[in-house]
Amino acid sequence: MDANTLHIGGIEFNILALLGIIAILGLVIGYFLGKRKQFTDSSRRRSNSPEDYSVFFKGIQYILANETDQAIEAFSRAVQVNSETIETYVTLGNLFRVKGEIDRAIRIRQTILLREKVDERTKLQALFDMGMDYKQGGFLQRAISTFEEVIRRAPKRLDAHKELEGLYEATHDWQRAYEMQKEIGKLSNTNNQHIMAHLKTEQAKIEMEKGNLDSANAHLKKALSLDPTCVDASLQLGSMYWLKNKKKKALATWKKLVKNNPRWAHLILNRLEEQDGMPADEAKILEFLEKIAEENLDALARLALARCFMKRDRREQALASLRRALELKPDLGEARKMLGEVLLEKGDEKGALSEYRNLLDHLGPTTKSYRCQQCGLESDKIVWKCPGCHNWDTVQPRKIVGD
Numbered sequence: 001m002d003a004n005t006l007h008i009g010g011i012e013f014n015i016l017a018l019l020g021i022i023a024i025l026g027l028v029i030g031y032f033l034g035k036r037k038q039f040t041d042s043s044r045r046r047s048n049s050p051e052d053y054s055v056f057f058k059g060i061q062y063i064l065a066n067e068t069d070q071a072i073e074a075f076s077r078a079v080q081v082n083s084e085t086i087e088t089y090v091t092l093g094n095l096f097r098v099k100g101e102i103d104r105a106i107r108i109r110q111t112i113l114l115r116e117k118v119d120e121r122t123k124l125q126a127l128f129d130m131g132m133d134y135k136q137g138g139f140l141q142r143a144i145s146t147f148e149e150v151i152r153r154a155p156k157r158l159d160a161h162k163e164l165e166g167l168y169e170a171t172h173d174w175q176r177a178y179e180m181q182k183e184i185g186k187l188s189n190t191n192n193q194h195i196m197a198h199l200k201t202e203q204a205k206i207e208m209e210k211g212n213l214d215s216a217n218a219h220l221k222k223a224l225s226l227d228p229t230c231v232d233a234s235l236q237l238g239s240m241y242w243l244k245n246k247k248k249k250a251l252a253t254w255k256k257l258v259k260n261n262p263r264w265a266h267l268i269l270n271r272l273e274e275q276d277g278m279p280a281d282e283a284k285i286l287e288f289l290e291k292i293a294e295e296n297l298d299a300l301a302r303l304a305l306a307r308c309f310m311k312r313d314r315r316e317q318a319l320a321s322l323r324r325a326l327e328l329k330p331d332l333g334e335a336r337k338m339l340g341e342v343l344l345e346k347g348d349e350k351g352a353l354s355e356y357r358n359l360l361d362h363l364g365p366t367t368k369s370y371r372c373q374q375c376g377l378e379s380d381k382i383v384w385k386c387p388g389c390h391n392w393d394t395v396q397p398r399k400i401v402g403d
């Protein structure tokens, strides 16, 4: 069975097609509500001809049968029957977009924009729809300039701000995304400082890659002033100090982060495993690791800690950390595999064999380490913005039991 297929009462439905139909039905119902309003609003206006309606009903029947091509043809005919009806154009344009025929959708928006008798509000909506068409077609720069134009004409339009912010993020234009997010906060009167902190942190990462550490530092300080609990900002601040060769400050920043958020400790330890310290730093790093080992760490952090110890030839401490990880989470396959390897290296073949046997016992569907609290999406690596529901800070490490 296809993953996108749903069975209800013995009938197969394609979920994507169903969603498409629901979206189109919404548009069509909107069209008819608009029509009814138009009809009741003014008796001076000429009523729509019955032929117009019959063509529309035909169109709906095609949509219900998931025959988009025929639906488009029916709606196109409606445009010819009553070319003054702007809603028909809008519906047709949206249908083309759903179908992926972006060129035709855009041509329809242009037709609306060029019409003399169309009011400003409708033209603005056509411009917005054109931005959506460009976005859907993957023409991100054109989508950006279209939404920028919408905002120039209607500076308080929240939906356009949100679209534009998303596009700036998608093109990694973090400064503009940040400014747009600031406007969204004002327009919607919501507190979105935790998102702004992430956008500043992303900007800092790019500056760090370029070697502009002072600029990265300024962005991270700003991020933490917006949201002192931003885990990624603290993580990066530590990295920035590390790159600046301020190892003591880096370790102090990370230690504070572990104290405040023990469930994110594994991210710091993973990072520390990658960092190579100068021999002079190694004593500081070991002291840091030993201090961290006393904290109330979860299985993921214990595994990461074991790797850090192994890298520094502290086999006994690594073994203790792995055993603790497996007590907390017996099915943590990676920890068991590593335990086997460390025991083999130590010459303890019997112990290694027993761990590998244990590993086989616990073989099963592997669970991913992170889960979105909002939409349930699972991930192997940390993502600060969920790719499923597009919320920030909703993806969290799984709890050890349950979740």
Ligand SMILES: [Zn+2]
Pocket: 372, 373, 374, 375, 376, 377, 386, 387, 388, 389, 390, 391, 394
């Ligand atoms: Zn989500």
